[in-house]
Amino acid sequence: MAWWPKGWRKAPAAAIETADVPFSSEFRRLLLEIVRRTPRSKEAVDRSGPAQRRTASRSGTFAGHRRYGGGDDVRDVDWHVYARTRELFAKVVEDEERRTLTLLVDTSASNDAGSPPRRLATLRFAAIEGALALSRLDALHLVSGNGRAVTLRGAAALDSLLDNLQNAPSAHTPLLMAQRPLEAGFAGRILWISDFVPPDAVAAALALLRRHGRRCVGLLPELPEDRVPDVLGVIALRDPETGARQLVRVDRTLQQAMREELAALRRAQDAVFAAVGCTLVRVPAPARGDLSLAAWSRPFAARRHAGGGKL
């Protein structure tokens, strides 16, 4: 009990620096530099998954027609058939290569935790991966936390990518996010960027992808607090997602206990991915203000090292 009642005053909230804008002009230049420096490689084509799938596509072996419907590209219309039948049919070809990337981005409020906040690294890593996909692959399917999917094509869609990332609603519904590429028939690789807390929440989503023969690589921007809690004394802990607030007196003993709890959390996250044969890659989030090429190329290298391939 304090001799002087200090608790009646509200504690200062965690500072959010205005410099933590995810897609500043400096980062955009860095992004372009990363795209320019990254060589095109055939290894970027994901050959995993079912061998033959019939999708509406402009390249590949012709497999037949189907009625033209909503969402089909006008370039897929077979105008010869239209000339004969006066009805619109889309050409169906067998994919020879799946040249797309599905990017699942966790935009929940839990990413506000950390200093700098994890959201900064999440969005920037997503931007780097998306930009590489737009420049190297046929399409990029961006699925935000609420399950909304956007398909982007071509390098010209980079601004749109950044806008979609920056304006994504604050949500993280793993099962909904995993269902979206399955329902829409998005081919190609799946990259999931999140803090994966709690791990149980993503287990069902990963299992769903596994049942449909889809593989997923998890990318976790790791903060220093994810390993060692850097707090001591009386601390107000607030969960940004639920708003729950607890007042805790942190000492060395509790710090050590928390370190063990975080290690257990990491083991649980790894176990969830391992259970479905997927890979979870932890990439240290660069420090605030660090816009070096090496720091932000790290996820690409790490993912390649983990077997996720490169674009």
Added chain:
Amino acid sequence: MIEFAQPERLWGLGLGILILLLALPPRPQREVLTAHLPQWLRALRRHKRSPLRYPWLRTLLLLLAFCAAVMAGSRPRVPARPGPTQLRVVVDASASLHARQVQGSAWDDLRRALRQGLDRLPPHVRARVEFVRCDRLVQFLREVDDLGAPSPCALGMDLARVARAAQTDDVAVWTLTDGRAAVPTLGALTLVGRVADNVGITALRVDDRWPLPDVELEIEVGNFTSSARPVTVRVAAAATVLEEPSPPPVTCQLAQGAREVVRWSLRRRTGGDVRVQIDGDDALALDDAVRCTLPPPPAPRIAVQSDSDAPFLRTAAEVLAAETGGEVVAATERDARVSFVLVEGGVQRAADWADLPGLTFGTRFVVDGAAPPDPAPLLGTAIEWDRTDALTRGLDFSEVRVARLAAVVTGAALLQQGDVPLAARAPNGRAVHFAFRLSDSNLWLLPAFPQLLRRCYAAAHADTAKVGFAADNLVDAGESDLRAVDPASDRPLPPFGAPAIDLTAWFALAALLALLARVALPQA
């Protein structure tokens, strides 16, 4: 409603804010957003800790204990309520309460009302019951059932005055009566009386001629109904009490409110209870019968001792014995069976007559061995006698002539000539001493002499000659009239006052309990 004897101490309650402030948890150094809140909580649980919270319950209990202690120090109390705190119950216990009513008697109704009223009294009110009977106030403090029965007497007191005298600022008065007499106009009032018809014996007079067997019995009967009605009066006694055990009943026709006297001339045989009763199934049974106890006939043993040859004294003794059924016996010293002694002349020791019943005529008494004085000469003036004494009242002694005195008598003179007493009562009251011999006077010739002789005998045996009356024998005349009840209506008991109740101990106890509860409460 609570008030405080020292309300200025309540300012101490303001210090309670310090308890609230001191109980505040420490201010956090900073707020940290974390996605690992569940992990933090698990780490706390592993070390049996919990997050810091404001200890609302413990603080509340401490604040409660503090407030209770401060209030206890301010001497809380429930304020006193003005009003009487004592109750004086005045109960009419007159004979009319015996009247039969719908359920039991009026006395039963009164006791029921009294019990209900006392049961409803607040616990702090001290009640004292006084019931008025035969002009006496009897205090009664025990159970209502121990009230007993009302007296056969009239009220004898003014209830209004009793109530007025009893009522003070601190004492409330509650009068319970049947309303036959004037009721109080102040205090609470409960009337239990009902209008009823009644016929009763209102007076009894016994003229006992003891030691003669003649008895004159006189009864007054009253009709307290709303119409004329015949009343039959009977005299009854055991077979041996009277010479005529069952005299014929007398029936008299009584108008409404009328009273009539009925007389009997009886002769006793052995003495005993004589009961007079009237026929009538009315509201008040108590006044339907009276009873008296006649003394037995004396059957005296009269001893006569005379130094005179004149037969007057012995003749008088024989006449008295014949009238009363006694006998004349020889005068033997220390004969305990002798009930009356007649002595003429001679010398007697005064000590022997200390308790001896009888008459002496011209007998001289020796006191402490000294020679008796000589009598003074008569002056020949007129005879005077005490006309108020029970022995001489109504008798004529004016013709008494005394030739000469033979002795000197002392004491209260019954008969005297000039300043010389001729007869006087003995100090024991059982004997009369005459200063002259019977044969030296003409007293034996006068008609008053036999009367005087009988009266002297009756006076000597006054303790056995009394007519007995039971205490509950006769109802006072006014109590038999049940035709009227005071029209006043019942008045409830007033609201009683209450003393102030000190709550200091209760507040101190509350403070202690709150502290104990706080101690027993596990810390967060």
